[in-house]
Amino acid sequence: MRLVGQQEIHTAHEHLGGVVRRTPLEHSRVLGEHSGGEVYLKCENLQRTGSFKLRGAFTRLRNLTSEQAAGGVVAASAGNHAQGVALAASLLGIPSTVFMPDRAPLPKLSATKSYGAEVHVGGVNLQDTLTVAVEHAEKAGSVFIHPFDHPDIVAGQATVGVEILRQLPEVATIAVPTGGGGLVSGVAAAVKAERPDVRVVAVQAAQAAAWPGSLAAGRPLAVDSNRTMADGIAVSEPGEVTFAHVNALVDGVLTVSEESLSQALLSCLERAKLVAEPAGVAAVAGMLEHPEQFRSPTVAVLSGGNIDPLLLHRLISHGMTSAGRYLSLRVRIPDQPGSLAALLADIGELSANVLDIEHSRISGALALGEVDVEISLETRGPEHREHVVAELERSGTRVIGSR
Structure with missing residues (x-):
């Protein structure tokens, strides 16, 4: 070839x-x-x-004959090719119809419509959508604009x-x-x-x-x-x-x-x-x-x-999470006034930011007068995560689990 x-x-x-x-x-x-x-x-x-899709779409559409352009173009895309074809067609005065799969992101769907294309949504995946688009182009006498193979x-x-x-x-x-x-x-x-x-x-x-x-x-x-x-x-x-x-x-x-x-x-x-x-x-x-x-x-x-x-x-x-910026802890503290405040103060001293917290007294593992606290923290990375856990344990906090 x-x-x-x-x-x-x-x-x-x-x-x-x-x-x-x-x-x-x-x-x-x-x-x-x-x-x-x-x-x-x-x-x-x-x-x-x-x-980048506008580059290829405009080049493809500009090279159509006047007869092909008059019949309009059809494309199938999860979003970026759709937008490229829609805008290129609008700039060149060519009618465009675009088919997008059911799960196409809404911003891409809205943008494609805003560029002037007639949009149809359907198909579980892009391959299904491509098949429908090709059939539509053949019936309508339009030119199918492949997303990459031309x-x-x-x-x-x-x-x-x-x-x-x-x-x-x-x-x-x-x-x-x-x-x-x-x-x-x-x-x-x-x-x-x-x-x-x-x-x-x-x-x-x-x-x-x-x-x-x-x-x-x-x-x-x-x-x-x-x-x-x-x-x-x-x-x-x-x-x-x-x-x-x-x-x-x-x-x-x-x-x-x-x-x-x-x-x-x-x-x-x-x-x-x-x-x-x-x-x-x-x-x-x-x-x-x-x-x-x-x-x-x-x-x-x-x-x-x-x-x-x-x-x-x-x-x-x-x-x-993958970068070690989040830390989920389960700690056991005394069920008495001031215990939770003291835990949060210790965490604050360690420069970790509390995202959410859950306080639970219902667990077969708890002794009388104990409470479990599930707490999610934002940290500065893996080393900071390890430092937070180590310092809490060093200060006497019972860390039951961390991830």
Whole structure:
């Protein structure tokens, strides 16, 4: 299969001028210290629509014939591709219909509608939604806009790579969040044409990792499950176009755990002051989990920032737990006035912050005149957690359990 060439990429870059933002490249001291080198974040979470997807969608739609454009376009997406197609269609005056799965985040659903698309919700997962969307496009005589498996999509996404080379000519490694492979295919195509020495690494969620098996088999293979918090890269099977590019141009594929994704999201929010979605931080998670794989200077692409506030709340809590920022204690104290106040005073002296507390006198393990207290604390990290427990025990508090 023919790979996307430099001329196609440069044409896409020219046509995207004034349509997409040249997103910033932000230095990350925290990731640099972790990996032992210079690290930068390519902030596509700050792109219009909140992700890189507008680049490929606009390029694909702009290349339609006038007859195709008149018939409208159809897309299926969990959210970011949907928004990219909706905005691109609006800018080009093309009618658009978008199908989204039942569990598509509400902010992505609302944004897609606001960009002018006709939105239909249905299907348990993205594959179900894709099937319905293709059938609708065939019946309506519209053009189906695949989220990643088309040369124009790859050429549009390649402009991320073009920008990185211009912003950091000395870049040695580029890490890219990867689902179906449109973004990493484009980045690799752009970068390898000018700098074949630059290492391009794809990063997948381990719970939705179709690429390792596909590359080993020499053809796209589907995975049985893609249950990951990173819905934007939860793709069951690579496409033919993207497989050809990744197989020929990408230097390696890494997988990352859900824990690493949540910690990466928290790190971006807390230390870089950047809001990103779980799929968008996959490259950062790769650097946290596999720092030895990245030759400096490294660019980690933050591919998207469209996250449901409810999910963000859960992920922050989960990430803080994983980072040792929460401590749950069960302590036994005398059932008498002032005992609880004394315990809280001791905790305050240890600079731990009380989140919630439960006082219970009902337990077969309690002696007469005793009470159990379940208390949740916010701490500064694992060492502080251990210090709090040790100091409470040293002061005579009976710690029954901690986690």
